[in-house]
Amino acid sequence: MSGSRQGGRRDAGERADLARTVAFDALRAVNDDEAYANLVLPELLRERGVNARDAAFATELTYGTLRSTGTYDQIVQTCAGRSLADLDPPVIDALRLGAHQLLSTRVPPHAAVSTTVDLVRTHVHEGAAKFANAVLRRVGEQDLDGWAEQLAPPRETDLAGYLAFRHGHPAWIVRAFSDALRGDAEALEAALIADNEPAPVALAVRPGRGDVEELVSAGAQPARWSPYGATLVSGDPGKLAAVRAGRAGVQDEGSQLVTVALSRVEISGPDERWLDMCAGPGGKAALLAGLTAGPGAQLLAVEKHEHRARLVEQALRGDPGEHEVLVADATDPPWPEEDFDRVLLDAPCTGLGALRRRPEARWRRQSADVGPLRRLQISLLDAGIRSVRPGGIVAYVTCSPHLAETVTVVDDVLKSRGDAERVDARPYLPGVPDLGDGPDVQLWPHVHGTDAMYLALLRRK
Incomplete structure (x- = not known):
């Protein structure tokens, strides 16, 4: 019985490591090869046979890390005591991934650190792994609010700079959103928060070729306002018969x-x-x-x-x-x-x-x-x-x-x-x-x- 339980824990750990490895490889493709996450990540998940639960974890790790890359870079650079330009790109992506787990997920700190160190050890070398361990332990000494208090401009004097750090957007984009929202600070922060929420899979039927009822019968929900739209709560839209046959497609x-x-x-x-x-x-x-x-x-x-x-x-x-x-x-x-x-x-x-x-x-x-x-x-x-x-x-x-x-x-x-x-x-x-x-x-x-x-x-x- 004891051996069975240990095997179960080991299997669970291996699955979690698979999700992290997929996320790391997706980050490398995005940042090194200028790939698009929405294209490269599904391909990696399919190639490696990742199950639905671990695919969701890998997706959160990938997208969450990419959303707040600028914020994590400031924190990592502070903890590393050197410019990111002095680090190997794989180490940078691993540190971003570890920072995301430490600061924005419920992953236990010891798991976030140890699994990230393992990634660096596997993909770089032992010396880089020891360096990553030291940096991530410093990252985990504060939560994201603490780092914002230390590194972000004061909210009272530089709202755009503060929100840029806190919500993972370049400051120029924050200012552009503020202009479009006529300086409404509450709406501005709501817009930035919404940008960091996963977008639903939106579908549109082709008029004359398909209808919304077919999508609903396949598990989608009718769109709120578009008479041709539906929202897929979960699953791969490519598996829907209407999408495969061209009667519907993915469209916001x-x-x-x-x-x-x-x-x-x-x-x-x-x-x-x-x-x-x-x-x-x-x-x-x-x-x-x-x-x-x-x-x-x-x-x-x-x-x-x-x-x-x-x-x-x-x-x-x-x-x-x-x-x-x-x-x-x-x-x-x-x-x-x-x-x-x-x-x-x-x-x-x-x-x-x-x-x-x-x-x-x-x-x-x-x-x-x-x-x-x-x-x-x-x-x-x-x-x-x-x-x-x-x-x-x-x-x-x-x-x-x-x-x-x-x-x-x-x-x-x-x-x-x-x-x-x-x-x-x-x-x-x-x-x-x-x-x-x-x-x-x-x-x-x-x-x-x-x-x-x-x-x-x-x-x-």
């Missing part, structure tokens, strides 16, 4: 709402030619294709990059309509002006609205990225207005709340052209609460439970 509810809003705006005259200017990877295009109005209606889905265009083709495969995918640069359109009735421009952006899904993005993006993206957004929106006929509608969408990528882009384009005007977007998101003063809409994770999608609707005069 906010992304669904802004797409559907374009289809709901009243226009006079023909309503047959729709354009998706930046269509890759195809989720919005697939939704639009099912929403195109009337017989003979057609969607042109444009994507600059061939590999992403292939994803759009795959998403549209099986749609009963006649739709076209074109590889082209939408800033220099090969189609005539005033050729479309409705235009969707989901512009390339910093992606700050989806940080809960892509935790590593907050540390990869820099404030210097905003300027070039803004210039591209202005160029694309100008092309989008030229592409729509008088009386037609353009939806300008970004997955970012940064004012330099949202309201001010629209302001500048409208001032420079004079032949388009804003349409109040709020009536076209029926039932969605707290949409602000309009006419544009900014969704938020902490308010709406969606990605922070921005929508402006413009009518060509």
Whole structure:
């Protein structure tokens, strides 16, 4: 009996070590190879046959460590007494992983330290393992609040700096969120907290090909506001028959709402030619294709990059309509002006609205990225207005709340052209609460439970 119990404990320990090893390898891929956690982690879990319980632990370790990398780096550097630049990258990732377990999980401190030291011993060498042991013991001398009191700027004099440390965001992003929230400190902190909560798996059916009831019967819950959406509480969406057959796909509810809003705006005259200017990877295009109005209606889905265009083709495969995918640069359109009735421009952006899904993005993006993206957004929106006929509608969408990528882009384009005007977007998101003063809409994770999608609707005069 005693031997059996010891074996059970040993097996449990081995499973926990497997979860930590997978998390460590995912961190190495993200930080050394610039992989994306949402792609590399599921692949590692499948390759190594990790069971559901340990997969959940590995996911929490990976995503939690990535979310607060900047905070953990400050703490680790303080405890190491040297710059992180002087350490081997595998040691840095292991120390981040250990710090996360010590400061943000219920893992017992001795387990957090010993298992991390084992990782360093296995992947680096004994000397590095002894160093990691010493550093992590210092990390564990205080909780996260204690480290914030020691290392973060005072909340009273530098709110952005304090919240950046406490909630694992670069200070420039915190300031951008604060600007978008009009300086509301309570809403700002709520937004940062929501960014660190795991995002649910959101699904969207392809109109004309699938229905929400099929997803619900497979265990999903209906979305709150999107008539085409559902939320998968647990499990792999790729195992759902509707997803495998292309009747549904993974798509945030906010992304669904802004797409559907374009289809709901009243226009006079023909309503047959729709354009998706930046269509890759195809989720919005697939939704639009099912929403195109009337017989003979057609969607042109444009994507600059061939590999992403292939994803759009795959998403549209099986749609009963006649739709076209074109590889082209939408800033220099090969189609005539005033050729479309409705235009969707989901512009390339910093992606700050989806940080809960892509935790590593907050540390990869820099404030210097905003300027070039803004210039591209202005160029694309100008092309989008030229592409729509008088009386037609353009939806300008970004997955970012940064004012330099949202309201001010629209302001500048409208001032420079004079032949388009804003349409109040709020009536076209029926039932969605707290949409602000309009006419544009900014969704938020902490308010709406969606990605922070921005929508402006413009009518060509």
